[in-house]
Amino acid sequence: MTALKNDRFLRALAGEKVDMTPVWMMRQAGRYLPEYRATRKVAGDFMSLCRNTELACEVTMQPLRRYAMDAAILFSDILTIPDAMGQGLYFSEGEGPRFRKVVRTEKDVEQLPELNTAKDLGYVTDAVSAIRRELNGSVPLIGFSGSPWTLATYMIEGSGSKDFRNAKAFMFNQPEAMHLLLDKLARGVIDYLNAQIAAGAQAVQIFDTWGGVLSTHAYREFSLAYMQKIVAGLTKEADGRKVPVILFTKNGGLWLEDIAASGCDAVGLDWTIDIGTARARIGNKVALQGNMDPTILYSSPSSIRAEVDRILRDYGQGSGHVFNLGHGITPDVDPANVAVFVESVHELSQQYHQG
Amino acid sequence: MTALKNDRFLRALAGEKVDMTPVWMMRQAGRYLPEYRATRKVAGDFMSLCRNTELACEVTMQPLRRYAMDAAILFSDILTIPDAMGQGLYFSEGEGPRFRKVVRTEKDVEQLPELNTAKDLGYVTDAVSAIRRELNGSVPLIGFSGSPWTLATYMIEGSGSKDFRNAKAFMFNQPEAMHLLLDKLARGVIDYLNAQIAAGAQAVQIFDTWGGVLSTHAYREFSLAYMQKIVAGLTKEADGRKVPVILFTKNGGLWLEDIAASGCDAVGLDWTIDIGTARARIGNKVALQGNMDPTILYSSPSSIRAEVDRILRDYGQGSGHVFNLGHGITPDVDPANVAVFVESVHELSQQYHQG
Numbered sequence: 069m070t071a072l073k074n075d076r077f078l079r080a081l082a083g084e085k086v087d088m089t090p091v092w093m094m095r096q097a098g099r100y101l102p103e104y105r106a107t108r109k110v111a112g113d114f115m116s117l118c119r120n121t122e123l124a125c126e127v128t129m130q131p132l133r134r135y136a137m138d139a140a141i142l143f144s145d146i147l148t149i150p151d152a153m154g155q156g157l158y159f160s161e162g163e164g165p166r167f168r169k170v171v172r173t174e175k176d177v178e179q180l181p182e183l184n185t186a187k188d189l190g191y192v193t194d195a196v197s198a199i200r201r202e203l204n205g206s207v208p209l210i211g212f213s214g215s216p217w218t219l220a221t222y223m224i225e226g227s228g229s230k231d232f233r234n235a236k237a238f239m240f241n242q243p244e245a246m247h248l249l250l251d252k253l254a255r256g257v258i259d260y261l262n263a264q265i266a267a268g269a270q271a272v273q274i275f276d277t278w279g280g281v282l283s284t285h286a287y288r289e290f291s292l293a294y295m296q297k298i299v300a301g302l303t304k305e306a307d308g309r310k311v312p313v314i315l316f317t318k319n320g321g322l323w324l325e326d327i328a329a330s331g332c333d334a335v336g337l338d339w340t341i342d343i344g345t346a347r348a349r350i351g352n353k354v355a356l357q358g359n360m361d362p363t364i365l366y367s368s369p370s371s372i373r374a375e376v377d378r379i380l381r382d383y384g385q386g387s388g389h390v391f392n393l394g395h396g397i398t399p400d401v402d403p404a405n406v407a408v409f410v411e412s413v414h415e416l417s418q419q420y421h422q423g
Numbered sequence: 424m425t426a427l428k429n430d431r432f433l434r435a436l437a438g439e440k441v442d443m444t445p446v447w448m449m450r451q452a453g454r455y456l457p458e459y460r461a462t463r464k465v466a467g468d469f470m471s472l473c474r475n476t477e478l479a480c481e482v483t484m485q486p487l488r489r490y491a492m493d494a495a496i497l498f499s500d501i502l503t504i505p506d507a508m509g510q511g512l513y514f515s516e517g518e519g520p521r522f523r524k525v526v527r528t529e530k531d532v533e534q535l536p537e538l539n540t541a542k543d544l545g546y547v548t549d550a551v552s553a554i555r556r557e558l559n560g561s562v563p564l565i566g567f568s569g570s571p572w573t574l575a576t577y578m579i580e581g582s583g584s585k586d587f588r589n590a591k592a593f594m595f596n597q598p599e600a601m602h603l604l605l606d607k608l609a610r611g612v613i614d615y616l617n618a619q620i621a622a623g624a625q626a627v628q629i630f631d632t633w634g635g636v637l638s639t640h641a642y643r644e645f646s647l648a649y650m651q652k653i654v655a656g657l658t659k660e661a662d663g664r665k666v667p668v669i670l671f672t673k674n675g676g677l678w679l680e681d682i683a684a685s686g687c688d689a690v691g692l693d694w695t696i697d698i699g700t701a702r703a704r705i706g707n708k709v710a711l712q713g714n715m716d717p718t719i720l721y722s723s724p725s726s727i728r729a730e731v732d733r734i735l736r737d738y739g740q741g742s743g744h745v746f747n748l749g750h751g752i753t754p755d756v757d758p759a760n761v762a763v764f765v766e767s768v769h770e771l772s773q774q775y776h777q778g
Contacts, residue, residue: 231753233718240722240730283716284697285733321677322696341677342639361638363588367595375595378640398586 074207077139078271081312081334081355083388089380089417090138091410092210094316095396096131097143101403103130114159115151118144124195125202132207134403135410138390139208139271140199142264144192146214146275149256150223152188153180163227170226172238174245183256185263192260193267200268211269213261215276215317216253216298217291220246232281239290246290254294258301265303265311273314273336274298280319280338291317292326299331314357318395321346328354339394344382356383357390360409365393365401369408376412385420429562432494433626436667436689436710438743444735444772445493446765447565449671450751451486452498456758458485469514470506473499479550480557487562489758490765493745494563494626495554497619499547501569501630504611505578507543508535518582525581527593529600538611540618547615548622555623566624568616570631570672571608571653572646575601587636594645601645609649613656620658620666628669628691629653635674635693646672647681654686669712673750676701683709694749699737711738712745715764720748720756724763731767740775 072078076090098104107127111117118124128143147165151157156168171177185193200209221235222228229235239246261272279291299313315327316336327335328350337346337358346356364375376391383389391413397406427433431445453459462482466472473479483498502520506512511523526532540548555564577583579590594601616627634646654668670682671691682690683705692701692713701711719730731746738744746768752761 231718233721233753236716236718237721240719240726280695283694284700286716287695319674319695322700339638340635340642340674345639345677361591361641363586363591364595366588366592371595398588 072205072208072270074138077208077390078309078312080387080390081271081314082310083352083355086387086421087418088414088421089383089389089391091391091413092137092139092141093131093393093397093406093409094141096135096137096141097127098397099399100397100401100406101130101134114145115157118148118195119191121191121194121198124191125198128195128199129202131406132203135407136414137207137410139210140203141210141273142192142196142199142212142269144195144212146212146218146277147222148189148192149183149214149253149260150219152185153183153256155223165222166227167223170234171220171223171249172234174242174248177245177249177252180249180252182252183259185256185259189260189263193263196264196267196269208270209268210271210273210314211261211264212273212275213257213298215274215279215291216250216257216294217282218276218278219253219257220249221278223249232278239286250290250294251297254297254301257298261298262301262303265306268306269311270306270309271312271314272302273316276315276317276320279317284322287317287320287323288326292323292330295332296330312355314390316357324349334390336392337394342382343379343389344384347383347388352388355388355390357392359392359394362393362395362397362401365397365405365409367405369405372405372408373412373416376409377416380413380417380420383420387421391417427560427563427625429493432563432745433664433667435742435745436626436669437665438707438710441742441776442773443769443776444738444744444746446746446768447492447494447496448486448748448752448761448764449496451490451492451496452482453752454754455752455756455761456485456489469500470512473503473550474546476546476549476553479546480553483550483554484557486761487558490762491769492562492765494565495558496565496628497547497551497554497567497624499550499567501567501573501632502577503544503547504538504569504574504608504615507540508538508611510578520577521582522578525589526575526578526604527589529597529603532600532604532607535604535607537607538614540611540614544615544618548618551619551622551624563625564623565626565628565669566616566619567628567630568612568653570629570634570646571605571612571649572637573631573633574608574612575604576633578604587633594641605645605649606652609652609656612653616653617656617658620661623661624666625661625664626667626669627657628671629687631670631672631675634672639677642672642675642678643681647678647685650687651685667710669745671712679704689745691747692749697737698734698744699739702738702743707743710743710745712747714747714749717748717750717752717756720752720760720764722760724760727760727763728767728771731764732771735768735772735775738775742776746772 312333321341667688676696
């Protein structure tokens with residue numbers, strides 16, 4: 069493997085000295101880029117793009133050609149796992165993801181096969197290998213998965229949801245079946261992420277998009293416990309370097325201490341929490357990733373710069389911060405504003421890494 | 424005015440001794456009740472129901488006939504204020520509230536008239552008077568309003584929103600115009616709530632439904648500051664008794680200390696925060712209201728009872744707690760489950776109010 073030319077991202081996650089704060093964006097390979105929309109058109113539907121090694125690699129690389137991002141992230145979807153477990157994922161235009169089968173009973177859970185990454189998700193690991201080759205050591209590659217709770221909500225609801233009534237009723241009324249499901253998913257996620265690491269992922273992020281809709285008690289029992297299990301089961305090193313794990317729970321600001329104690333290397337923050345407060349609560353126990361409100365990218369260059377400046381100042385001196393948005397970039401942001409964002413992070417952060 | 428027969432709710436808000444924990448539900452006069460749906464049918468559309476004094480009074484009373492609620496809440500909508508300011512509220516089936524006019528420029532804000540409650544919202548104060556007469560001292564009546572920030576989001580977006588991009592872009596790019604708008608709304612809310620108090624409301628709640636989508640900095644500057652202004656401007660007493668103010672910011676758990684310092688009497692909690700933790704953070708500075716996940720009402724009686732028990736145990740000994748859901752009750756809950764909920768609160772809470 070080629071040596072990394074830019075390891076700012078991995079160094080910041082390890083709390084090691086950097087020259088400036090590294091930056092990447094959740095969903096950076098996405099619809100706000102005209103070249104993404106063009107490639108997507110060639111591929112056909114969204115899942116065909118995920119399944120096409122060459123095109124998945126192409127869209128992963130696109131933001132790196134435009135911006136000085138400090139990391140690449142595999143282009144894929146969190147719902148590849150339930151799809152590979154036979155749930156029949158499809159996307160209906162304007163309505164988001166849907167599943168042909170739903171999980172509603174203990175029997176449904178028992179009949180669900182164990183995930184077989186090698187057999188059913190070869191297209192993901194193939195994409196990881198291809199991207200890693202294409203990156204040629206320029207920046208590290210991040211692999212990812214949805215959290216068991218987040219995957220379970222889609223599998224039970226059969227789609228996205230406003231109030232997660234079916235997933236929550238399942239959890240309240242059939243807690244044993246829910247634990248069985250989450251345990252099966254956690255095993256699947258471990259297998260999936262370790263396969264990504266074996267194929268070349270140099271860091272992994274677990275997206276717990278819907279953990280924040282739970283009560284504190286339910287979050288600990290039904291979401292965090294399984295992410296903790298995953299962290300414990302992951303490959304620790306690759307190419308002689310630690311493979312850091314980032315846990316991102318949207319609306320998880322109340323539970324920072326719990327998340328930081330899970331064994332992860334970094335906590336992903338959404339934009340609702342002040343990053344200075346987050347650092348004060350966690351200390352330097354783990355790194356922090358985040359946390360600009362993605363809607364700021366709709367505003368003016370001077371507003372974007374001011375907000376980057378504020379977040380850097382709130383975090384303060386020293387390493388341990390990976391700059392990111394607090395959630396994925398939205399489809400109709402002006403790509404020129406992303407350039408302002410990335411440049412502002414690099415330029416304004418240097419003063420916090422001197423001495 | 425008739426003396427209050429049941430003042431458990433007001434006593435708990437004041438931290439005074441009670442025999443059991445009082446309980447009411449946000450949106451308790453609502454679609455889960457067949458008698459509500461029947462009355463709504465008679466009225467025609469939703470706003471006609473709000474505007475009909477007799478029917479608004481009827482639906483307010485309906486949950487009290489079924490359940491031993493410790494408070495009534497005025498049946499109305501938070502969007503009566505922008506409607507009365509000329510924005511043209513209407514409801515399109517299945518799509519939620521919409522406005523014919525939107526606020527997008529400083530000129531739009533300047534042209535917006537000051538709210539005139541007496542002239543344009545007489546139907547609300549008439550409903551308050553009628554309900555108060557009908558209650559005849561059985562339980563206290565709660566008046567309410569949306570927060571300035573929450574009202575502003577609807578007025579700028581022209582509808583509900585997933586990411587509030589217009590409201591946020593307005594805030595980032597035209598902060599002075601945004602402050603002008605919020606200030607005008609805060610004056611309107613003060614006028615509106617004081618009129619409700621004059622008409623008979625014995626407590627008021629401010630619903631900051633969308634404050635939780637802001638960053639900590641933006642929340643303080645664009646939402647909390649205006650609620651604080653409102654609290655300071657409200658009538659302090661009616662019928663020789665304090666009129667308590669409850670501030671409810673959905674997803675506001677990170678900012679409890681700030682909210683509690685606003686001058687309010689109680690903080691409304693959504694279900695994501697553990698109420699024991701909330702009490703430990705705030706002490707007995709203000710009362711707490713909440714905070715059961717409304718989706719638990721989809722589960723079994725034993726699950727509902729267990730969750731009520733857990734929340735009561737987490738809160739612990741003594742007064743200062745008004746039991747409620749962490750958000751409004753949803754339309755298709757079984758009314759029998761609400762009976763289980765209310766009875767469980769009253770029965771299981773008595774042990775925490777002895778001695």
